Amino acid sequence: MRALGSLHARLAPRAHAWILGCAGVAIGLAVWTLMAHVLATGGGVINRLPTPARVLAELTRYASGDLWRDLLFSLRVFALGWAIGAASATIVGLVLGRVRWLGSVFIPIVEAIRPVSSIAWVPLSIVWFGFGLGGKVFLVALAVFLVVIVYAIDGSRRVSPALERTATMLGMNGWQRFRSLVLPGTLTEVLIGSRVALMAGWGTVIVAELVAADSGLGAHLISVEQSYDVPAVMAAMACFGITGFLMNALFVRVERRIMPWRHDSNEAGS
Amino acid sequence: MSWQALRHRVLLPLAGVLIVLAAWQATLLAYDLPVVVLPPPWLVAVTLVKLLGTAAFWRDVAVSVYEFAVGYVLGGVLGVAIGMLIGEWRGFRLAATPVVESLRFVVPFAWIPLTILWFGTSFTGKVVLVAYAVFFVMVVSTSRAIATVDPTLSRVGVALGMNRWRLAWAVHLRAAAPTLASAARAAAAIGWIAVVAAEYIGASAGLGLMITNAASSLATAVVIAGMVVIGLVGAGVSALIGWLARARLDYR
Numbered sequence: 001m002r003a004l005g006s007l008h009a010r011l012a013p014r015a016h017a018w019i020l021g022c023a024g025v026a027i028g029l030a031v032w033t034l035m036a037h038v039l040a041t042g043g044g045v046i047n048r049l050p051t052p053a054r055v056l057a058e059l060t061r062y063a064s065g066d067l068w069r070d071l072l073f074s075l076r077v078f079a080l081g082w083a084i085g086a087a088s089a090t091i092v093g094l095v096l097g098r099v100r101w102l103g104s105v106f107i108p109i110v111e112a113i114r115p116v117s118s119i120a121w122v123p124l125s126i127v128w129f130g131f132g133l134g135g136k137v138f139l140v141a142l143a144v145f146l147v148v149i150v151y152a153i154d155g156s157r158r159v160s161p162a163l164e165r166t167a168t169m170l171g172m173n174g175w176q177r178f179r180s181l182v183l184p185g186t187l188t189e190v191l192i193g194s195r196v197a198l199m200a201g202w203g204t205v206i207v208a209e210l211v212a213a214d215s216g217l218g219a220h221l222i223s224v225e226q227s228y229d230v231p232a233v234m235a236a237m238a239c240f241g242i243t244g245f246l247m248n249a250l251f252v253r254v255e256r257r258i259m260p261w262r263h264d265s266n267e268a269g270s
Numbered sequence: 271m272s273w274q275a276l277r278h279r280v281l282l283p284l285a286g287v288l289i290v291l292a293a294w295q296a297t298l299l300a301y302d303l304p305v306v307v308l309p310p311p312w313l314v315a316v317t318l319v320k321l322l323g324t325a326a327f328w329r330d331v332a333v334s335v336y337e338f339a340v341g342y343v344l345g346g347v348l349g350v351a352i353g354m355l356i357g358e359w360r361g362f363r364l365a366a367t368p369v370v371e372s373l374r375f376v377v378p379f380a381w382i383p384l385t386i387l388w389f390g391t392s393f394t395g396k397v398v399l400v401a402y403a404v405f406f407v408m409v410v411s412t413s414r415a416i417a418t419v420d421p422t423l424s425r426v427g428v429a430l431g432m433n434r435w436r437l438a439w440a441v442h443l444r445a446a447a448p449t450l451a452s453a454a455r456a457a458a459a460i461g462w463i464a465v466v467a468a469e470y471i472g473a474s475a476g477l478g479l480m481i482t483n484a485a486s487s488l489a490t491a492v493v494i495a496g497m498v499v500i501g502l503v504g505a506g507v508s509a510l511i512g513w514l515a516r517a518r519l520d521y522r
Contacts, residue, residue, distance in 0.1 A: 017364045024365030048387065104282035109290055115508070116501030117463040119379075122470060123485035124493050128307065199377065206379040207467045211482070222471075225383035233384050241376035248375070 050231040059235040066220065067239065074216040075243075077133060078205045081140025085201070086194045089145045093152020094186055098178075103153070110149055118143035118204050122211050131212040136205065143204040147197035148190055155189025156182055188259055195251040202244050217243075309491035318495040327480070334476040335503065337393060338465045341400025342458065349405040349457075350450065353412025357446075358438050363413065370409060378403035378464045386472040396468050396476075403464040404457040411453035415446035451515030455508050462504045477503075 029052050036051040050058075096103045096110070118139050129135030159181050167177045209218020217239055224232035291311050297303070298310055305313065321327045356363045356370070378399055389395030419442050427441040469478025481496035 020361060020364035021368045025368050027365070028369045100278075101282060104278040105286035105289065108283035109286050113501075115459075115505040116497055117459070117466075117504070119463045119467050120481075120497045120500045122467075123481045124490070124497065127485050127488065127490055127493065203377045203379050206377060207382075207470070210379070210382060210467075211470050221380070221383050225387060228387060230384070230387060233387065237376050237380045237384065240380040241372065244377065245372070245375040 048228070048230040050234065054231045055234045055238070058231040059238055062232065062235050062239070070215065070217045070220045071239065071243065074205055074209065074218065077136045077208070077216065078140055078201060080133075081137045081205075082144050082194070082197070082201050084137065085141035085144025086148050086190065086197070088141070089148035089193070090152050090186065090190050092145075093149050093190070094156050094182070096149075097153040097156030097186070098182065107153065110146075114146050114150075118146065118200070119207050122208055125208070126212050131214045135212060136208040136216075139208045140201045140204050143200045144194070144197040147200050148193040151189040151193025151196070152186055155186040158189070159185050191255060191258065195248070195255060198247055198251055199244065202240075202247065206240060306488045306490055309494065313491045314494045314498075317491040318498060321492070321495055321499075330475055330477050330480045331499065331503065334465050334469065334478070335507075337396035337476070338400055338462055338507070341397040341465070342404050342461050344397065345401030345404030345461070346408055346454065346457065348401070349408025350412050352405075353409040354416055354438060354443065356409065356413035357416025358434070358442065370406070374406050374410065378406075378460070379467050382468050382471050385468065391472040391474050395472070396465055399464050399468050400461040404461045407453055407457035407460060408450070411449060411456075412446065415449035415453075416442050419445040447519055451512070451519060454515065455511050458507050458511050459504060462500075462507055466500055 032049075033051050033053075036049045039049050096106055121139055121142060125135040125139050129138060163181060164177065167181055172180070205216070206218050206221075209216040210222050213219035213222040217236060221233060221236040221240075224236060294308075294311050298308060309317075352366075356366055381399055381402060385395040385399050389398065416438075423441050423445055424437060427437045432440065465476070466478040469476040470482050473479040477496060477500055481493050481500075484490075484492035484496060
């Protein structure tokens, strides 16, 4: 009986959260539906607000058709750019972080380029690469690079001097020290940076596909926008949101598995 | 300044800039690239100076900055207010979290087509977009900062006879202020780039429109000069907010 009581006590806050959370979502959907009905009869600018049900219907229609092709294209752009960006940032970060004079020469330049978001490079990338895959991969790689490089430089410098001295004393040569001290430290930071870069990279995919719209989710979004199909626009937005959410969740999980000691429940997403 | 510091802070960075410019110029000469693909660095500098002398350029800058500023203030105030509600009121937090979390992953850029359908290429559309971008950054960081305020501070407040509102306003918000200041800078960066991205797709004026127009007429030097300006304005806005925050928080 007591065991049951404590179980109840443990479950209660959870249940409470679930009930309130569901209530919040229900209220949100109800307000949305209500607004859609009110605005439908002459609500000024936002007179094309579809009900959630219509967006859902549109979403299932899209999911049974072209969604997978578009999504696959966007994800390919993202994965290629993300891998290239993270890998090059790791190598460049290690070199700039460990070789002091090279760091002094080039880190200021990296710092000068960083405030220019990869989004600002979109028109230039169109001039350079056109509307195809190459330009979009370049933009995503740039976005990811600019985030990860900071983590890579930081990680490569974070090895504690005491550890490094001990390693030298134990007779490790430069390469051994690099392999077993510097590299693991850098890679952990790079992994964290890669997750932080996730949303920057995904956002860049969206903008690149909206501007250079030839294929992918962004191109679909622009084409339904141009045909004034608001339910389809919202369904496409939901696809972007769901994909971003799933990628983030996957990464948090991987990170927790690989580095349980670095898990910080307070930082997630964006 | 010691020789060591001079070398690492001034001479080597300067050498870096020269190396990049030399590499840029060398690429042009080696591959014989046309100006359309990659203009030489001096041409970009000249173009930038020319741009600074035209009224149209300053109008574009003013339009973008104005759209950003209005959206930023709107989104920032709403975000901090809702974030405080979420942080202070447990029931509201539990109810709002799923809604906020699911909207948070629909990044602002995905809203651009919808804002164009609803508001056209007008000023309002950009303001809404920036406000949305800033709102989510501020809601998430405010609610977290409020939730992690040192409980001792709250107990002191209660012991001093503060009621809930007074506690939230005078203790929690102040304690969270440093976190909010850094969130405000991050929000400014996201908001600024959201304006630029929105202007790529639908606008009648602004820096984003300027560089997409330049790109489609293959005026690459103007594109690069515009990128420099976008970066400078972004860095300037961020520095301004950092400076304001430091001026207000100098008790630390």
